[in-house]
Amino acid sequence: MSFTDFVNLLINGTVEGLLIALPALALTLVMGIARFPNAATGDYMTISAFAAVGVQALLPKSIVLAALGAVAAGIAIAVVFHLWVFRALQGRPLVASLVASIGIAFLARSVLTFFVGHDQQGFQLPLVRAWNFDGIRVLPTDLIVAGVAVAAMAALFAILHLTPIGRQMRAVADNPDLGRASGIRVRRVLTVLWAMVGTLCALGGLLFGAKAIVTPEFGWELLIPAFAAMIVGGIGSPVGAVVGGVLLGIAQELSVPFVGPSYKIAVAFGLLLLVLLVRPRGLFGVATAAR
Amino acid sequence: MASYLVAVAIVALIYMLLTVGLNLQYGYTGLINFGHVAFFAIGAYASALLTLKGWPLAPAFVVGMVVAGLAAYPVGLLSLRLSDDYLAVVTLGFAETVRLVIQEEKWLTRGVQGLPGIPRIFQSLGVGGYAELATLVTLVACNVAAVALLVHLVRSPYGRLIQAIRDDEVAVQALGKDPARLKVQVFMLGAALAGLAGAFYAHFITYISPDQFLSLVTFYVWIAVIIGGPGRTSGAVVGSLILMIFIEGSRFARDLIPGVSEVQMASVRLAIVGLALILFTIYLPQGIMGKRKV
Amino acid sequence: MTLLVAKNIVKHFDGLCVLDDVSFEVPERGLTGIVGTNGAGKSTLFAVVSGQFAADSGHVDFAGHDIGQLPPMKRARRGLGRTFQVPREFGHLTVRENLLAAAPRAHGETLLSVFLGWRSVAAEDAELGAKADHWIDFLNLKAVAGKPASTLSGGQKKLLELGRVLMLEPKCVLLDEPFAGVNPVLIGEISDKLRELNTSRGIAFVVIEHHLEALKALVQHLYVMDQGRVIADGDPAEVLEDPRVHEAYMGGVI
Numbered sequence: 001m002s003f004t005d006f007v008n009l010l011i012n013g014t015v016e017g018l019l020i021a022l023p024a025l026a027l028t029l030v031m032g033i034a035r036f037p038n039a040a041t042g043d044y045m046t047i048s049a050f051a052a053v054g055v056q057a058l059l060p061k062s063i064v065l066a067a068l069g070a071v072a073a074g075i076a077i078a079v080v081f082h083l084w085v086f087r088a089l090q091g092r093p094l095v096a097s098l099v100a101s102i103g104i105a106f107l108a109r110s111v112l113t114f115f116v117g118h119d120q121q122g123f124q125l126p127l128v129r130a131w132n133f134d135g136i137r138v139l140p141t142d143l144i145v146a147g148v149a150v151a152a153m154a155a156l157f158a159i160l161h162l163t164p165i166g167r168q169m170r171a172v173a174d175n176p177d178l179g180r181a182s183g184i185r186v187r188r189v190l191t192v193l194w195a196m197v198g199t200l201c202a203l204g205g206l207l208f209g210a211k212a213i214v215t216p217e218f219g220w221e222l223l224i225p226a227f228a229a230m231i232v233g234g235i236g237s238p239v240g241a242v243v244g245g246v247l248l249g250i251a252q253e254l255s256v257p258f259v260g261p262s263y264k265i266a267v268a269f270g271l272l273l274l275v276l277l278v279r280p281r282g283l284f285g286v287a288t289a290a291r
Numbered sequence: 292m293a294s295y296l297v298a299v300a301i302v303a304l305i306y307m308l309l310t311v312g313l314n315l316q317y318g319y320t321g322l323i324n325f326g327h328v329a330f331f332a333i334g335a336y337a338s339a340l341l342t343l344k345g346w347p348l349a350p351a352f353v354v355g356m357v358v359a360g361l362a363a364y365p366v367g368l369l370s371l372r373l374s375d376d377y378l379a380v381v382t383l384g385f386a387e388t389v390r391l392v393i394q395e396e397k398w399l400t401r402g403v404q405g406l407p408g409i410p411r412i413f414q415s416l417g418v419g420g421y422a423e424l425a426t427l428v429t430l431v432a433c434n435v436a437a438v439a440l441l442v443h444l445v446r447s448p449y450g451r452l453i454q455a456i457r458d459d460e461v462a463v464q465a466l467g468k469d470p471a472r473l474k475v476q477v478f479m480l481g482a483a484l485a486g487l488a489g490a491f492y493a494h495f496i497t498y499i500s501p502d503q504f505l506s507l508v509t510f511y512v513w514i515a516v517i518i519g520g521p522g523r524t525s526g527a528v529v530g531s532l533i534l535m536i537f538i539e540g541s542r543f544a545r546d547l548i549p550g551v552s553e554v555q556m557a558s559v560r561l562a563i564v565g566l567a568l569i570l571f572t573i574y575l576p577q578g579i580m581g582k583r584k585v
Numbered sequence: 586m587t588l589l590v591a592k593n594i595v596k597h598f599d600g601l602c603v604l605d606d607v608s609f610e611v612p613e614r615g616l617t618g619i620v621g622t623n624g625a626g627k628s629t630l631f632a633v634v635s636g637q638f639a640a641d642s643g644h645v646d647f648a649g650h651d652i653g654q655l656p657p658m659k660r661a662r663r664g665l666g667r668t669f670q671v672p673r674e675f676g677h678l679t680v681r682e683n684l685l686a687a688a689p690r691a692h693g694e695t696l697l698s699v700f701l702g703w704r705s706v707a708a709e710d711a712e713l714g715a716k717a718d719h720w721i722d723f724l725n726l727k728a729v730a731g732k733p734a735s736t737l738s739g740g741q742k743k744l745l746e747l748g749r750v751l752m753l754e755p756k757c758v759l760l761d762e763p764f765a766g767v768n769p770v771l772i773g774e775i776s777d778k779l780r781e782l783n784t785s786r787g788i789a790f791v792v793i794e795h796h797l798e799a800l801k802a803l804v805q806h807l808y809v810m811d812q813g814r815v816i817a818d819g820d821p822a823e824v825l826e827d828p829r830v831h832e833a834y835m836g837g838v839i
Contacts, residue, residue: 037376039383088573095323096572098376099517102325102510103568110561118554174599224384231377262395269384276373276381440700448685448693448710455675455686462673465635466687466753467661468694476696522677 001257004135009253015142017229017249018149019211022204023222024229024241025156026197032173032236033193034086036097040104041201041226042219047108048074048198049205049214053121060124067206074202075195077108082194105220113216120213145207152203153242156196160238165192173236224265225252228272234285243283297423301495303535304430305488309508310515310531311437311524312484317513318521319445320477321457323375326366326382327485327512329389330359332504334486335493336393336400339409342494348412352490359486360479367475386506394501405500412494430491437484441524453477454522507561511538514564517571520578529580537563587646588613588789589665589757591634594643596626603629604640605813611757611806615789616780618800618821621810622833627793628670630810631759635667636660648756662689664756668763670793672742676735680726680745683734684717685710687752713752720748723778739766744775751782757789764796772796776803801825809833 001009023041030038051073052066059065081104089096130137160166168189172179180186208218229248233240251271252264259267275282309331316322338355342348366385370378393400400406412429413422444450455463456470463470493499511534519530538560545556571578589611596604604626611617621627632638634645636657645653652660661667675683685691691713692698693706721730724744729737734745743763750758763779764772776799782788794800800807800821807821811833817824824830 037380039380085569085573092576094376095379096576098323098379099513100569100572102513103565103572106507106510106561106565107569108565110558110565114555114558114562224380224387227380227384260395263391265384266388266391269388272381272384273369276369276377280372444699447699447706448691449696449699451678451682451686452694454677455683458675458677459673461637461657462669462675462749463686464656464658465637465661465667465669465673466749467658467689469658473694 005257006254007136009256010250011136011138011142013250013253014246015146015211015249016253017246018146018242019204019207019245020222020225020229020249021242021245022149022152022200022207023219023226024233024245025153025238026200026204027226028230028233028236028238028241029193029197029200031230033169034097034190036094036101037227038197039098039101039223040081040108041197042221042223043105043108044074044077044198044201044219045205045208045222046214046216046219047077047112047205048202049209049218050112050116050121050216051202052123052206052209053214056124063123063125066123070206071199071202074200074205075198078194078198078201079191082190086194087190109216109220116216118216120215121209122213123209125210141210145211148203148207152200153238156200156238159196165189169193221265224272225268228268228275231272231280231282232275234282237282237284240282240284294420294423297420297427299535299539301423301427301430301491303532304427304434305491305495306512306515306534307434307528307531308430308437308484308488308491309512310519310527310534311434311441312481312488313512314516314519314521314524314527315441315444315484316477316481318516318523318526319450319457320453320474321375321460322370322474322478323379324382324478324481325379325506325509325513326384326386326389327481328504328506328508329382329386330363330482330485331489331492331508332389332393332501333362334359334489335499335504336406336489337486338490339406339493339499340399342410343406343408348410348494352487352494355490356483356486359489360483363479363482364475366482367478370474370478371471383506383509386509390501390504390506393504400501403501405498405502406493407498409493409497409499411497412491426491426495433487433491438524438528445524449473457522507564510564510568514567514571516578517576518567518578520581521576523578523580526578526580530578533579586613587611588615588648589634589791590644590646591630592644592646594630594633594645595641596629596633596638597641598629603813604633607643607810607813607815609791609808609815609818611789611791613756613789614783614787615791615806616783616804617789617791618804618807619791619793619810620795620797620800620807622812624812625810626813627810628761631667631761631791631793635665635759661753661755664754665759666750666753666755666757667759668743668746668750668761670761670765672739672746674734674737674742674745676733678734679731680734680737680748681714681717681721681730683745684720684748684752685713687749688713688716689753716752717748720751724748725774740768740771743767751788755788757791760790760792762793762795764794764799772799779803797825 023045026041048070052070055066055069085100085104086097089100128140130139160170168184171184172186172189225248229244230241232247233244248268248271252267255267313324313327316324334355337358338351341351341354366382369381373381394402411422413425416422416425453473456473460470515530515534518533520526541556541560545551587610592608594604594607607630619627633640636655644651647663647665675686693709698706721727726744729741779790792804804821807824808818809816809824809830816833817827817830
């Protein structure tokens with residue numbers, strides 16, 4: 001592998017990793033606060049992405065409106081299912097929320113495919129050519145993708161650490177009973193949490209659609225890599241989700257010359273297993289996946 | 292008509308084997324296995340590949356079962372180190388990876404093209420429907436045996452201990468017992484049943500491809516376990532029958548409702564499965580046959 | 586002879602020091618009590634001694650052996666049992682089945698015996714059943730012996746946990762609030778039973794409790810914890826008169 005190839009793979013991997021980091025963040029937030037893996041995370045992304053496609057179909061000129069449509073859809077779906085399903089399952093064993101989240105994933109995807117079919121869709125984005133620095137290729141789209149992802153993460157960190165609601169969320173993550181006892185309105189915190197989850201998933205779906213073609217299955221297929229990113233980075237750690245995502249993205253890209261492009265999900269799964277066996281805590285995690 | 296019903300019954304019994312196995316893992320022992328379809332696939336492909344190489348059916352079936360059970364060993368070991376919800380996602384990832392490997396390693400599995408021409412069960416009985424009947428009878432026998440063995444297992448001290456593990460693993464350890472051994476064994480037993488179901492499936496349908504082993508199948512079986520009632524073998528039986536009625540019924544429904552394509556019907560089925568998972572989890576977690584809350 | 590020694594146990598959770606250089610010891614056939622305000626670290630101490638959590642530093646010795654590296658099940662097998670502050674009953678199993686599931690060295694719990702050893706398993710189960718019935722009688726749980734453990738009252742669940750740990754034939758039992766949720770009328774009865782187990786079977790008990798009067802009457806040695814430290818220990822009556830102990834409880838909930 002030449003140096004140029006290596007750098008190109010590194011760049012691709014970083015951008016893809018930043019993409020994976022967004023649903024990984026959504027997963028890690030829910031894990032930290034509601035303490036279960038939300039298997040519907042991927043399909044929240046899918047719905048949001050298709051919402052953007054839909055808006056674009058109606059109003060072809062406005063990318064911004066399409067993006068807003070995606071975010072609105074993401075927030076709506078996340079909050080609605082929280083209010084309808086997850087809130088009803090509070091106090092029940094976590095497997096209940098987990099199984100229900102699978103149900104939500106299926107329900108969301110099937111409603112989508114019923115109306116929209118299984119065809120792939122693309123966003124209408126202005127065509128751009130890659131910049132070429134001596135063989136090192138950088139797509140302007142990728143820069144935008146990376147930029148938006150980083151901005152979203154920065155906003156998330158700002159909210160978590162600089163706002164009262166963020167402080168409350170972190171308190172509830174640490175100790176829900178103590179949080180409730182200190183007068184934190186847990187209901188409100190949870191609703192805000194899910195709105196944030198919806199936003200992150202929407203952005204993930206949008207950015208994915210900006211880079212690649214979307215199919216109704218793409219979100220579900222990102223679930224394992226997102227989960228792997230969360231585990232690698234450490235559950236409950238937003239920083240970990242980002243670092244984990246980037247590491248995973250790079251690992252996946254670097255594996256392509258060796259195992260081919262189809263095995264990316266297997267690489268993610270392999271990394272997931274490795275971390276669980278060797279260092280279940282992940283890079284920055286506090287809670288452990290192991291006993 | 293009769294041959295249609297026999298075919299439906301055969302598929303129902305295959306699902307029953309799958310459900311009984313998952314019920315042992317989740318209903319009785321509390322293992323959240325989201326990768327059940329992987330062992331179904333492994334049993335199917337192992338048996339199919341062997342018989343396509345000339346092996347007789349019976350040993351191929353046994354090998355399918357054994358390979359599926361053995362494949363569960365590393366996954367079972369993982370379950371020792373992971374709490375419930377992580378096991379779920381890891382098993383899910385395992386199933387997706389298995390399907391990916393089946394898809395990509397064309398030299399072995401012919402990838403997406405699949406394996407056609409798999410020898411029928413009881414091929415020697417010709418095409419008059421006798422082969423299907425004999426298959427049906429064999430499957431009934433297998434299911435009866437599986438259910439009988441399971442009930443015996445569950446009523447034994449072993450069964451007591453796996454339920455204790457499901458109820459409170461920390462307490463089991465505080466009493467000096469190691470949950471690990473049993474969890475791995477239960478995982479392998481359930482996987483072996485899935486492998487057997489896979490072998491039956493391959494040799495009944497006579498053509499298998501990776502598309503038939505999507506994770507959707509795992510969750511069909513989960514629905515059967517949940518609707519019937521986790522932790523009750525009668526629940527597994529009832530649940531798998533209800534599942535079959537639903538799947539076959541949806542085929543009829545499509546004939547009755549104009550303007551709905553097969554693809555759309557697939558979406559409706561998926562939606563109902565999703566809805567059922569949500570509603571049963573919220574309102575009837577103990578299932579139809581369950582008295583006690585899980 | 587000292588049976589159980591915990592020395593210089595230190596444990597942090599998320600940066601908070603929950604156990605700060607805690608030491609205690611229990612002689613053979615001892616009856617030791619641990620009291621303290623909520624959050625003093627008592628249950629955490631039990632968790633460390635029983636192996637559920639690893640200490641950041643310190644020793645735990647049992648019957649002359651360092652058990653600090655052993656997981657909970659190995660410690661239990663050596664004769665160190667424990668019950669939990671919030672009962673961990675096997676909800677779906679009946680009371681009797683709960684006790685049977687606790688019986689050590691049960692051959693019926695291997696897969697081979699399930700399929701090949703029916704008769705010997707049945708015989709073994711009968712034997713264990715007799716033992717379980719003995720404890721059920723002893724703890725007055727006969728009326729609920731056949732009921733699922735999840736249907737029991739809080740106090741009954743505590744008794745069930747005691748019965749389960751007794752099936753282990755332990756040398757020492759860590760009891761975490763055995764009187765909590767129990768009908769006050771029965772507390773004296775349970776105290777008597779503990780004393781009886783202590784004298785007739787030589788079982789040592791370490792008891793965390795908030796019912797100071799009952800504990801005072803039961804134990805020979807009392808430790809008082811506050812905010813992760815042992816602030817006093819000795820004869821129960823004297824310790825409870827100690828001004829430092831009083832000060833620690835001022836405004837605290839006992």
